[in-house]
Amino acid sequence: MLQFPIQSYKENVIYTHEMEAWSYYRLHENTVGVNEQEAENHLVNRLQRLAWQFAAFEEIDYKIIPIPVDIDKRMDRLQQQYEGNYAEIGRYYAERAKEILREEAKHVVDYKFFVGVKLKRRELDENIIHTFSSSFKSMNRYLQKLAGFSGHEVDDLTVSLFKESEEDAFTILNNYLGAYRVKEKELRYIIRHQFVRGQEQPNGDGSMYSLTEGILDPGKAGYVQIKQLDDESWCAFLPVSEFPIDLTYKEWAYFFQSYDFPVEVNMRTIYKKKKDDENQTNTIKKRFRDQDAQLIEANEDDDSLINTGRELLHDLENQIKNQGKPLLRTHFHFVVYGGTREEVRKRARRLKIDFKDQQIEIVQPLADQLLLFHQSIPAAKIIAEDWEQILTPESFAESLFSLTRKIGNTVGFYLGKNISHAGESVTSSQSLVFYHPFLAHLGLKGSKYSSPHVTISGPTGMGKSYLLKDILLNSVFFGAKVLMTDPKDEVEKKFKEALTPEMEYTAPFFKELIESFNYITLSSEKKDAGKLDPLTFLEGEEAQDAAVGVLEYLSELQSNERNVKTAIYKGVRHIMQQDQKPGLLKVVRYLQSSDDQDVKNVGDLLYEIGTNGVAKLMFSEGNVEGISLSEQVNILQIQNLNLPDEGEKAATRDEHIAVALMQPLAKFATKFARDDSVVKLTIFEEAWMLMNTGAGDRLINELLRTGRSLRSAVYIITQSTYEYNKPQIKENIGTKFAFKAKTTEEAANIIEFLGMEDNKANRDMLKNLTEGQCIVEDMYGRTAKIQTDVLFDEWISAFNTKENDRGRAETEEAFI
Template sequence: MRVTKLKENQIWAFYENMILLKNSSVFAFYEIKSMVANTMSLLEKEKLKVSVASVINDLHPFGDFEINDVPMTRDLIAIFEELSDRLDPKDVYRNLAETIFKKTLNEIYETSGVPFSYKHYLVVPLKSLHISVDLKSVVKQAYRDTKQTFMEGFGIYEDIDENWYEKYLPQRQVLESRLSLLHYKPLTIQETIFLNLLQYRRGLSLDVDSEIKQVQSSIENIDDVNITIENVNVMKLSNGDDETYIAHYPIGTLPRNISHIHIVERLKNLNFPVESKIKAKFVGTKGFWSIAGQTTRAQDKIKNAVSEDMEAGDSANQEQLDDFYLLNDLKDKINAKEKMLHYMHTLIVTGESIEVLKLKLDMLTATLEDVGVLKASADQIYLFYKNMFGETLEFWDKNFIQKVTVEGFCENLFFVSHKVGTDVGWYIGKVDNEVTSWFGDFRTALQSSNNLVLSDLLQANKLEVNGKVTNNPHVLITGDTGNGKSFAAKLIVVLHTLLKCKLLYIDPKDELKGQFLAVAQELEEQGLYPELVAYIRSINFVSLDPTKKENVGMLDPIVFLPKSEGKALAKSLVWTLSEKDDEKDTALSSALDKVYDEKEAGEQRGMLDVFEELANSDKERIQHFGSALLGNAHDSTLSVVFSRGEHKGISMRDKVTVIGIKNVELPSESSQIEMTDSERNGLVVLNAIGYFCKRFGSADIAEETITVMDEGWLFETSSTGKKILNDIKRLGRSQNNFLIVITQSVVDVNAEGDNTGFGTVFAFREENHVAEILDYIKVPNTEETYKWVDNMTMAQCIYYDTFGRKERITIDGGFFPELSKLFATVKVKEEKDTYSWEEVS
């Protein structure tokens, strides 16, 4: 049946973040930005509650307020359009990026439905009949309201003073001074209109800009929606061809102990949107109808009940004793002049059918099992209109009212979201709200969350990004083998290569080249995804395998470095092989000068020519020195570093370069005093690679570069490797260089004397280092946090972002299966057309 509107729209006018109601009340609207209180950090949450309680107490002079958590649709198309502005302009990268965008959208909408995120709003009256301290103003305002109602009965309306807002601006300024502990933002007039419009459009699709313009043209359009009642007590909203069912579930009862109840935070664990609306009013602590009076009468009632029980030979039950104790505690708080509140908390849910509403109610009550969530079937229309903005609690509102101190009220935990990552970035997975284990079923974990994780690591170095707690651009990815670390790392790396940056990937196992080229060949044969094939073919793969002739001299200092830099590196490499003294150093300098001069004259030259120059010296000692170097360089690992310049060497001009290292043996920290020849040769190669990495990251400070060190633990096994890592890390922000280290454990990167650290961490499960993970991401080690990390399953990690947020996330590798084949770390059967996440992680 059609419902006659029980209450017409009460809004008379909008100005910036203020609304004027027909009773002359004015309300101001603010968005409160989410504050960092990580899921598992009770200490951070307690600090946040203290801050919020301080602000709420300061709102006492305003009498009423409303806190509203509104689920807003995430416009992924707009997000990806903004991200596309950061893409490399070349077609090979843009074409693949567009395919990834489309695949991502399809995956999210098919598996999760419409994505959403929560925004927090605080609404406070700037003028109300209930809080005026000017008796004349009260009488005058009451007269105006009565007069206006009478005149409207005859179709006579008063005009609005077009400057009505001016007398409220000082009050708004006072209010904002009291909100200083919160990160607040006054709404624009468009945002204010939209938020009020949304009260009548929940669950309906709408053209936001068009609807706002309609309201601006005529404010009566704000409630232009059909409201019907079905099945006696279910409300249905419809707007043209679109319709939705809406249900209001008020909180009926709270547990006796509301410490850490965190209702508002717990709602974020649901994978469907739930709007949380709280209407609150400060109440007096004195008088018959005050909380103090009600508390005294309640205690008297308990005393009488206990006396009757004792007369009947029964003792007081525990529930009576608990209630009496809590009432005493409440009286103590009142006597201590703590401010008291009455509030009504309503949870609003929409669905495409009555059955969907019932299912959501079941999930809602299961999530809030310790709270009395009421169906309130007979009160749906009342709750619909009572929860409109501008409505305040009145003395006749008796149902669903909670009575608490401000401190108790803030136990709901307001203005917190379980967000991690960036507002604009690549989709990489979803936040996991669980502490328990999914036992390998990461797909269910993904389906159980609608909290998307986006990531653009390059934002770490941008100054205009608000809310960051660090500008450290470096990224650490850790975890035991088999938990998805390598898959996630390569996914993140490939996605970021499509942006405006250059990337160098050090691949100690030389795995990427074979896997990437095999996928390219397979796709070419099948005629699939030519854009992905073109991307793979664009990568400069360099395999530093000394057994292959084409790799000779790829890291020769004479070949790829000018004299100003090459001499220093060449000397460093030589003194790794031989003991340095002044005579040999002088001879080496002269030989390098001569060979560099010949190179600059157009001749083909390399380090072997330097050694030959030494071997032809007039001095016997220098001859032996040169001959020894020549002997070591032939048919050994050193051939990739020492040559005659027959190959052009590694180029730094390519956008994406992957350097694979094969047959290189490195010494352990303990064996560097007595190294084998193979280990010493390995250090020479490592030094040359390290120098190339440093030069790559600092060649052009205006260009963003990413250096990826896979198997980072290999660089931590020697002092040389550690120095290389630390030198690259120090390039950092000043040189626009981002270092990504992929390693097996957070223990690998706790180097003494290194204060640079990592601004972003993806910590996958480490069976033997749970406590070390917690320590590294600065989360207290408790039984609950230990489970949080230890119960992570495959594809899950703790994401610690540059905003200081730490959440458990599930990496989504299913949105583009053909792309995921690039990240295989195990041999897969050739006859298979599809790959499971398990096989490629």
């Protein structure tokens, strides 16, 4: 007859009927970047040292529990943060996201890592007796327990006997992996989870009796059926029956996290005295001698595997004797569960096959299922003793226990899926990625960056704009005010092309959203002349510096033309001081009136530039009407702008003017970002052009430094990270998205920018990213390969930047 092991619990400590105590802790989740072997080795090293230190205790209980991701709860929390004009629309889309993700991600879990430590009891001494002698009630309860009388309350004397050991356990665990003492609610959750696997998850409330309710039926060989009043599920317990000699890179407590079904892990390690460990090695040596005798008798050659094992055993024997290395007597089993026995059978088969590939043998015993169920309960004794495996600290550490795939934010809008594991896709991955654009600047615990700024980099056609627009639309639901610069003049066009007449009925909220944006289109027409004249919307030294910068750049002055540079400075200062409504055209006339022929020639050139074509936007008489940013979302776009290729200097006059226009455009955005009365997003499309000018470089740096205090997030959209791969810049960027690298050199630059390990695997991965795939470094410094994924058809249509192919793609693919 199996007895439920838990007699009582208090805080994070469980007390058994045998007066033993187990303390439980939840570990900090550890992450390593994509293909980051050095970071993985660092975790392995910490796990090794932890396994050595835990030898001071008798027994350790390692658990990995898959906690179902509560989509409804996350989306409800998100909706509570929505405010402003678009809050209602945001709530509508959050509800739609709930419905879609409930179906698409029904098996999504977060893996949580727990460690239980069997505590050492202090013996009763005179000091303890004296301390509690005034409390006859406490002493009496303790004596009753020793005599075998049960009770569910934990007295102070019992707590005190294990307090010192509990503090030692917490200190060791926290030093090597980082841990929290579990709360009683978490402890109840772990207990209740055992009796509802594959059913509705517990909330961590209830009495001890209610936690253990359920009928366990081991009637079907190899399975346990769990029955509740209104639900039932099936479980299979799969112990490890054989480990290979070398467990390096097996990742046997990690790699299954990419599965589309939950896997639970229970691993108990038992430590014995040094003498027992020496005896264990002697027993194994005897087995080798017996095998040698059999080989000689059969006249067969030595087995290479046996020879390797013999060498390893010799080293181990020396380490036990000379260094006190402990042996870990490990009882390790997986649990898979589901709604039907057939579902569990398939999951168990998948697990067995995949572990077989790792040379790890796991089995599904027919008769031990109930024993293994009992052994999974916190603080239970080892009763299925047939499955013991002897591990060293090194082999235990190769499990990568505590490693998780977590990336992004816990509460945020759905961004896509983590596809870091080989062969994963957006359809197969169950690792959801959520993103919140207004968390980084709060300086949350564990975060590496406290900056709200973001870079999105990559070549044309790989998904930069698609991702940006997804973030843009989701951000407005938080009440953020937005200014987006669009030098390509495509956002309004693509958004409004997606608005079909049917949307009046099928997607009215989307139609309302898109039509409410303030699209500010600047053209070469006379009505727009001067709207980006820096002397009209800036003041003081800032206006002077911007005006001088534009005029010098357009003049293409050489270093020896100091007289002209001086004249430009004097002209700008003169107009600003003498004229109530200054404008760049007035500065140009000042230059044209100079007695210096060189200055006059430059004035004539600037007049021709400033009164023709799109350059008119920067030149005015000072009497222009300013650009209104009264709406929540403002998209500033310029027509007929001929941009140079990324990374190239402006080669033609039109390209030169386009780059010049970016300077006042950026200054205008900077002025918008400085308003600290509301949370803001300032988005720079084609930002690389700004960095090609000294003034633009200074502007970006200023915004990145001051944005957090101004409640302004700057989004830099660029084709290359080269200009931003400088310590003073990238340290001020909180989240980085990098799409495909075209060359090995570019891949190396992205790797450095994201702080990844520079190796061939990462360079190849970056060069082979496909459309919609990118590497992200989040605010916690974690990196992963993700696939962006938009849930709503009307959004997908609006985000598509590709031209209508008139059936060309379909025709081509028909013959593939």
